[in-house]
Amino acid sequence: MVQKISWNSELSVGNATLDKQHRKLLELCSQVADCLEDTGPGSSERFHMILNDVGDYAFQHFQTEEAYLSQHGYPLLVEHKAEHMGLLSQLSQCFFAAGRGVLDRHGMYRILSEWLSRHMMESDMQYRDFIRSGGVEAATASGKGDCSS
């Protein structure tokens, strides 16, 4: 029995669109978990399809989130984007391996679920806190980044 992550209000980043996308990503991840023990006819194709949906949706979400962070002048945007790229690259390696006949469903699920939970609970919460505290205007007003003194 694999552990699933579900969305709860503590994971809210304070933006309805992004919260909706995070919820959907966790739902898709849960669907991947449901496919792990499915060994019936067509199960490999079903597994690939859902994993493909996760990749597509993650890409879409990352674009929305990065645009939002850019609008708010988030100072850790470059690092945040690099984390997003990290998952997309891991997923594409999984697809490549699967294409060569190496299909490690549990390994793929572990990569996905661990990445999503760590990223949402740590990195996405970091930008939530930054924006909640007033974002770049508050940082400027408090003198952070001011080299004139």
Ligand SMILES: [Fe+2]
């Ligand atoms: Fe993110």
Ligand SMILES: [Fe+2]
């Ligand atoms: Fe996110």
